[in-house]
Amino acid sequence: MTEDLNPTGMPERARIDHDAVKPRRDSPRGGRKGEQLQVPEAEFRSYYGRPIIKAPVWKNPDVPLYLFLGGLAGSSAVLAAMAGPTGRPSLRRAGRYAAVGGAMGGTVFLIHDLHRPSRFLHMLRVFKPTSPLSVGSWILSPFAAFATAAAGAEALAPYLRGRRGAKTLQVAGDAAGVGAAVVGPALATYTAVLISNTAVPTWHEAHRHLPVLFAGSAAAAGGGFGLVFSRVEDNEPAQRLAIAGAVVELVTEEKMTRDLGMLADVYDKGRAKTLMTASKACLVVGAAGAVVGRRKRWAAALSGLALMAGSALTRFGVFDAGIASANDPAHIVVPQRERIRRREEAVQAGTTPPDRHYVPAAGN
Amino acid sequence: MTNVFDAFSGTANSLYGELPDPAADAGFDPSHPKRVGFFTDTSVCIGCKACEVACKEWNLVPDDGTDASDLYRLTGMSYDNTGDLGASTWRHVAFIEDVRPHGSATTAHGGAVPAEPTTGHIPSGLPALGGGALPKAPRDAATAPPGPGGTGTGTVDLLTLLPDAGAHGQQTPDDERDVRWLMASDVCKHCTHAGCLDNCPTGALFRTEFGTVVVQDDICNGCGYCVPSCPYGVIDVRGSDGGAHKCTLCYDRLGSGLEPACAKACPTQSIQFGDLDELQAAADARLAELHGRGVNEARLYGRDENDGVGGDGAFFLLLDEPEVYGLPPDPIVTTRDLPEMWRNAALTAVGLGAAALAAFWKGGRR
Numbered sequence: 156m157t158e159d160l161n162p163t164g165m166p167e168r169a170r171i172d173h174d175a176v177k178p179r180r181d182s183p184r185g186g187r188k189g190e191q192l193q194v195p196e197a198e199f200r201s202y203y204g205r206p207i208i209k210a211p212v213w214k215n216p217d218v219p220l221y222l223f224l225g226g227l228a229g230s231s232a233v234l235a236a237m238a239g240p241t242g243r244p245s246l247r248r249a250g251r252y253a254a255v256g257g258a259m260g261g262t263v264f265l266i267h268d269l270h271r272p273s274r275f276l277h278m279l280r281v282f283k284p285t286s287p288l289s290v291g292s293w294i295l296s297p298f299a300a301f302a303t304a305a306a307g308a309e310a311l312a313p314y315l316r317g318r319r320g321a322k323t324l325q326v327a328g329d330a331a332g333v334g335a336a337v338v339g340p341a342l343a344t345y346t347a348v349l350i351s352n353t354a355v356p357t358w359h360e361a362h363r364h365l366p367v368l369f370a371g372s373a374a375a376a377g378g379g380f381g382l383v384f385s386r387v388e389d390n391e392p393a394q395r396l397a398i399a400g401a402v403v404e405l406v407t408e409e410k411m412t413r414d415l416g417m418l419a420d421v422y423d424k425g426r427a428k429t430l431m432t433a434s435k436a437c438l439v440v441g442a443a444g445a446v447v448g449r450r451k452r453w454a455a456a457l458s459g460l461a462l463m464a465g466s467a468l469t470r471f472g473v474f475d476a477g478i479a480s481a482n483d484p485a486h487i488v489v490p491q492r493e494r495i496r497r498r499e500e501a502v503q504a505g506t507t508p509p510d511r512h513y514v515p516a517a518g519n
Numbered sequence: 520m521t522n523v524f525d526a527f528s529g530t531a532n533s534l535y536g537e538l539p540d541p542a543a544d545a546g547f548d549p550s551h552p553k554r555v556g557f558f559t560d561t562s563v564c565i566g567c568k569a570c571e572v573a574c575k576e577w578n579l580v581p582d583d584g585t586d587a588s589d590l591y592r593l594t595g596m597s598y599d600n601t602g603d604l605g606a607s608t609w610r611h612v613a614f615i616e617d618v619r620p621h622g623s624a625t626t627a628h629g630g631a632v633p634a635e636p637t638t639g640h641i642p643s644g645l646p647a648l649g650g651g652a653l654p655k656a657p658r659d660a661a662t663a664p665p666g667p668g669g670t671g672t673g674t675v676d677l678l679t680l681l682p683d684a685g686a687h688g689q690q691t692p693d694d695e696r697d698v699r700w701l702m703a704s705d706v707c708k709h710c711t712h713a714g715c716l717d718n719c720p721t722g723a724l725f726r727t728e729f730g731t732v733v734v735q736d737d738i739c740n741g742c743g744y745c746v747p748s749c750p751y752g753v754i755d756v757r758g759s760d761g762g763a764h765k766c767t768l769c770y771d772r773l774g775s776g777l778e779p780a781c782a783k784a785c786p787t788q789s790i791q792f793g794d795l796d797e798l799q800a801a802a803d804a805r806l807a808e809l810h811g812r813g814v815n816e817a818r819l820y821g822r823d824e825n826d827g828v829g830g831d832g833a834f835f836l837l838l839d840e841p842e843v844y845g846l847p848p849d850p851i852v853t854t855r856d857l858p859e860m861w862r863n864a865a866l867t868a869v870g871l872g873a874a875a876l877a878a879f880w881k882g883g884r885r
């Protein structure tokens with residue numbers, strides 16, 4: 156330690172945090188030296204600026220992609236189930252394939268994310284309502300089964316046309332499709348519980364927003380997929396769902412970052428910011444394209460792609476923001492101190508402590 | 520799993536709140552042993568790290584994963600080169616070198632306003648620095664601290680020298696700076712409401728009959744969900760075997776009636792092991808004693824059964840705010856909000872389904 160780290164009169168809080176900021180697991184890239192030594196915006200004390208909680212060890216493309224695919228599959232299953240009886244065969248086909256693709260891809264990513272993949276089946280050892288990952292495994296498994304059956308029926312139908320069993324196959328496929336549609340929305344929103352039921356401040360404190368955000372994102376993805384792969388005479392429901400999803404996603408994102416207060420700073424810097432900005436741009440462009448270009452095959456397809464990209468980027472952005480939040484001791488100390496302060500105030504005033512809510516201290 | 524319904528119906532404090540007997544809540548019959556734990560009294564810790572070593576040796580915990588580019592993993596921040604708790608560090612001795620400009624006030628640390636001016640946070644019971652009484656001879660750690668009368672008496676219990684106010688800890692004066700050392704041996708808290716346990720999807724983490732929280736390595740599939748679920752940042756996944764690991768409170772030793780390795784090895788009884796109720800009584804007595812001696816910044820951490828995790832099985836006596844030791848000041852188990860989260864997710868799922876149905880409105884059959 157050189158002398159200038161301890162200049163006389165320097166407020167000791169700032170000094171402690173200056174001493175060694177050692178980010179966990181990823182070293183700062185770009186390597187500009189001054190950057191790691193930035194004075195933290197909020198005044199707080201910590202153990203040499205080190206993270207307090209452990210950031211998730213979840214692997215990066217795997218888990219955000221799993222979140223995205225779960226949403227895509229979930230909302231596509233509902234579209235497919237409705238497209239059949241309303242006579243939109245190309246939307247039904249697209250939806251069933253999206254559902255099975257999302258479920259299968261999601262399962263692969265989920266297994267690959269495990270640090271002991273060969274024990275994947277241990278996920279189904281118990282059913283634990285206190286563990287969102289356990290509940291999620293029990294949602295994903297039947298969904299994957301239904302989606303596979305529905306997509307199988309879809310794929311086999313051309314070969315059986317006019318033969319015996321074609322009708323049975325169709326009925327079975329429709330029934331499986333309905334099953335997938337019932338489970339699908341849960342697959343799309345449970346992932347919000349999965350990440351908000353952690354000690355990661357930016358995720359946990361957004362537990363009222365994330366389900367809505369993820370539902371909107373799922374709708375944008377499923378609708379987007381429908382726009383890409385169904386014929387223009389069939390794609391109107393996909394268009395409506397995608398636009399609604401994009402709007403919900405954009406509005407909820409805005410509300411979430413506003414309500415998070417100082418915890419939202421992770422959305423304002425680094426890769427999370429880039430991802431969220433890109434996501435918003437894709438969603439706006441995609442939704443606008445879907446409004447004006449639904450009747451043109453290519454315009455609909457491009458809009459759908461943009462919407463799906465927007466949905467995926469949101470998941471990546473939320474994931475990155477969570478990692479940054481977990482690595483930032485200020486995210487633990489400042490809100491918790493504020494909570495203590497408010498609780499003490501409330502106890503004195505004889506009211507219920509407003510545990511979860513805190514307003515950032517003045518100047519933030 | 521007898522408590523699942525209770526947990527979500529709110530009839531038992533299974534997810535949050537005071538819970539006198541977590542082992543019974545986990546389904547053990549009433550004849551189970553009493554809940555055990557650690558009381559780590561950091562005011563007597565000398566930072567020798569015997570606890571870290573004893574833990575590693577007894578539990579065969581491998582090396583932390585030193586790589587060649589990061590020789591010996593020197594942190595460059597203090598004598599603490601372990602850094603934090605993790606999959607291969609189940610006891611971690613935090614070392615805080617608190618350097619302040621000479622004469623800076625210490626009342627901000629919870630100490631009372633000194634009745635008479637003191638020289639910074641060097642105890643006034645020690646010969647005053649710069650007050651003229653002290654020969655300005657340089658001292659180092661090998662020199663025995665002078666006794667109250669200025670005569671060197673060999674070993675001295677620093678605490679008997681403490682004044683009525685000011686910050687404490689192990690202190691070394693020099694000419695320009697006041698230095699205070701705080702040492703604390705951190706460990707898994709064996710929470711009453713353990714986020715890691717509640718969130719583990721495989722059941723690998725379980726509550727033992729002693730009320731502690733242990734990972735079964737042959738069940739863990741390395742999903743990593745426990746890692747961000749711990750409000751203290753304790754448990755982690757080990758790179759070499761992909762499993763989650765943390766302190767077991769020496770479950771194997773407990774079964775044979777032995778105390779955990781770290782408590783056994785600690786030369787100062789900073790780590791005390793025993794039945795939790797007895798430890799709590801001992802901690803309360805120790806706190807009262809320290810406060811009586813004027814160590815006003817002494818505080819218990821994790822002792823309160825009404826805190827956000829329902830109280831810790833391993834709790835601490837600290838000499839500064841918890842965050843200075845790398846501990847969260849007000850941890851709350853994440854599952855406190857889980858019933859509400861499930862409700863929100865279910866409602867949103869219904870909303871998503873309804874939106875997808877509504878998208879077909881007036882589209883009609885074609």
Ligand code: SF4
Nearest residue numbers: 707708710714715749
């Ligand atoms: S939540 Fe953390 S501190 Fe509590 S028992 Fe689990 S690993 Fe230990």
Ligand code: SF4
Nearest residue numbers: 719739740742743745
């Ligand atoms: S990593 Fe192992 S102990 Fe941790 S939640 Fe997953 S299965 Fe449970």
Ligand code: SF4
Nearest residue numbers: 564565567568570785
């Ligand atoms: S707790 Fe005991 S064994 Fe561990 S560093 Fe402190 S004095 Fe040494």
